[in-house]
Amino acid sequence: MSEQAGARARILVVDDSRLMRKAALKMLGDEFDIVTGDDGLDAWAKVEADHAIQVVFTDLNMPRLDGYGLLEKIRSAEDSGIQGLPVIVVTGAEDDEKARMKALDRGATDFISKPFTASDLIARARAHATYTRVTRRLQEAITLDPTTGLANRAGFVDRLQQDIAYARRHQQPLSLMQVEIEDFRRFFLQHGREAADALLQHVGRLLRGRIRKEDTAGRIGLGAFGLSLPGGQEAGIIALVDWLRERLASAPPVIAGEPRQVRLLTAVMSPLLDPNMGAVEALEAIQRRLEPLPEAGPVEEGASPPASAITADAPGASGSAEVAAPTAGPTTVPAAAAPAAQPAPAARSASSAPASAPAAAASAEISVDEVLERIRQGRAREVLPQVPAVIGKLLPLLRLLGPRQRAQLIQFLQK
Numbered sequence: 001m002s003e004q005a006g007a008r009a010r011i012l013v014v015d016d017s018r019l020m021r022k023a024a025l026k027m028l029g030d031e032f033d034i035v036t037g038d039d040g041l042d043a044w045a046k047v048e049a050d051h052a053i054q055v056v057f058t059d060l061n062m063p064r065l066d067g068y069g070l071l072e073k074i075r076s077a078e079d080s081g082i083q084g085l086p087v088i089v090v091t092g093a094e095d096d097e098k099a100r101m102k103a104l105d106r107g108a109t110d111f112i113s114k115p116f117t118a119s120d121l122i123a124r125a126r127a128h129a130t131y132t133r134v135t136r137r138l139q140e141a142i143t144l145d146p147t148t149g150l151a152n153r154a155g156f157v158d159r160l161q162q163d164i165a166y167a168r169r170h171q172q173p174l175s176l177m178q179v180e181i182e183d184f185r186r187f188f189l190q191h192g193r194e195a196a197d198a199l200l201q202h203v204g205r206l207l208r209g210r211i212r213k214e215d216t217a218g219r220i221g222l223g224a225f226g227l228s229l230p231g232g233q234e235a236g237i238i239a240l241v242d243w244l245r246e247r248l249a250s251a252p253p254v255i256a257g258e259p260r261q262v263r264l265l266t267a268v269m270s271p272l273l274d275p276n277m278g279a280v281e282a283l284e285a286i287q288r289r290l291e292p293l294p295e296a297g298p299v300e301e302g303a304s305p306p307a308s309a310i311t312a313d314a315p316g317a318s319g320s321a322e323v324a325a326p327t328a329g330p331t332t333v334p335a336a337a338a339p340a341a342q343p344a345p346a347a348r349s350a351s352s353a354p355a356s357a358p359a360a361a362a363s364a365e366i367s368v369d370e371v372l373e374r375i376r377q378g379r380a381r382e383v384l385p386q387v388p389a390v391i392g393k394l395l396p397l398l399r400l401l402g403p404r405q406r407a408q409l410i411q412f413l414q415k
Helices: 018-028 040-049 067-075 097-105 118-143 153-170 184-210 234-250 279-288 345-349 359-363 368-376 380-398 403-414
Strands: 010-014 033-037 053-059 087-091 110-113 174-181 216-219 224-230 264-269 310-317 329-333
Touching (some): 033 040, 053 118, 067 087, 174 234, 174 279, 264 279
Parallel strands (some): 010 053, 053 087
Antiparallel strands (some): 174 264, 310 329
């Protein structure tokens, strides 16, 4: 989140003249990291893709998209970070006072006239790049969690909203993941703030070291973390869940001189493209899926009940979230608790239906919801032919469940 000490500010220079781009690169290249664009459309693509750009120098008269159009795109961007970029307009002899006023009306930050000197260009770059860095530091002080160094809830909500807007605009997948330390409040009360902070820092370091550059991690609750994963694929998310559980099981954090076993509840929502759901609503929805299963059978004394699944909006499956199965329409990545374990043999064997099951029933379309409800009501014989299909849908989920969660799920299915 914070800039590295001594990192060079990145400047975007936009001009359809190759000579002008080379001149700017020569004048600024010793002090700044220079990116160039040959017209407004090229520049806009770079601004959207590269969040490290801090200042834009742009010509006004360019093909495809001119400087005015680029200004309009930047100032009307849904990403607040792009909206606030300093844009210095480079004007030529052909650009009169009217052209400057037009650029100013569209949000120009400053002007520089051709032919410009190296000192003119460097002075503008220094002034606005410094301003951007100071502004970012002030924003980080407001949006960073001081314990973990990740985004706090406000910062994460802001970043998630930007990711949602970008994903919808470009029709690209976006996944939201929540990781919660089980019984963290009790741990805090029993061991104190220092131990609790050490545990949060340990999990935060694991998340920071694993996610990609385009991902965002934040602490969104007392013991909860959120991850915004643009373009996240189900296989990669499952691998991340497995990795986290495995690391915490094989190398538990040492707190106050003692290794502490940590259990995680995790849930994923993917892709996050519901037009009626913003960042706040998405976090509320994913939190609800971490509530205990209401009908998963008795829980062992001293154990916490398992968390339910989060839907992932992919086509082709249906079922009941009550037993960590997909809700209508999607496939899911379920809530999982560390440590990791392989699917239980009993769960695999449940996929075999008796050969004597009626053929007519086997051919009938029936939802996972209905199958599980009939099993709960003691009418299992009516849906025996559908059991293999149901188990087939649940098998990818079972491998994410901990031993106790699997046992409770199997107990529920055996009722």
